[in-house]
Amino acid sequence: xxxxxxYRRAIEICNEVIESCNICISATLxxxxxxxxxxxxxxxxxxVDTCMLTLSLMTRQSEYSVEVCxxxxxxxxxxxxxxxxxxxxxxxxxxxxxxxxxxxxxxIAAA
Numbered sequence: 001x002x003x004x005x006x007y008r009r010a011i012e013i014c015n016e017v018i019e020s021c022n023i024c025i026s027a028t029l030x031x032x033x034x035x036x037x038x039x040x041x042x043x044x045x046x047x048v049d050t051c052m053l054t055l056s057l058m059t060r061q062s063e064y065s066v067e068v069c070x071x072x073x074x075x076x077x078x079x080x081x082x083x084x085x086x087x088x089x090x091x092x093x094x095x096x097x098x099x100x101x102x103x104x105x106x107x108i109a110a111a
Contacts, residue, residue, distance in 0.1 A: 007058035007065060010108060013101045014055040017076065020094035021048045024083065027090040040082060047079040047098065054105070066109055073105035 005011065021044045028037050028044070054072040058065045080098035083091035 005059070005061060007061070007108065010069070010101070010104045011055055011058050013097065013104055014051040014058070014072075017079075017094070017097045017101050018048050018051050018055075020097045021045075021051075021079065024091055024094050027088070040086065043079055043082050044094075047075050050075040051101070066111075069105040069108040073102045073109060076102040076105065 025041060025044050025048075028034070028040055031037055050068075050072050054065075054068045056062075057068050062068075076098040080095045080102065083095035083098065
């Protein structure tokens with residue numbers, strides 16, 4: 001039996017963002033100036049962790065889903081802005097997906 005989850009699209013985008021951020025983390029770890037990129041790694045990890053929490057709460061339709069969506073939107077936007085500043089080929093998809101997630105989470109939070 002399949003039940004309708006009103007957060008289905010946000011759940012899908014969270015998974016995409018987690019994938020993209022992990023790709024960025026792997027690429028960043030291969031850079032020569034790794035020490036200078038520690039703040040970038042932290043931001044990407046924050047985005048992954050926030051998406052994982054949001055994903056978990058939305059999947060079970062927790063009463064805290066809307067609240068965590070507000071945080072997720074903020075973190076995703078911050079991550080998108082970071083990816084735009086880095087402007088490497090491996091950050092383009094992450095930026096796009098994070099912006100999409102930010103929009104979806106803002107819509108959920110505003111509803």
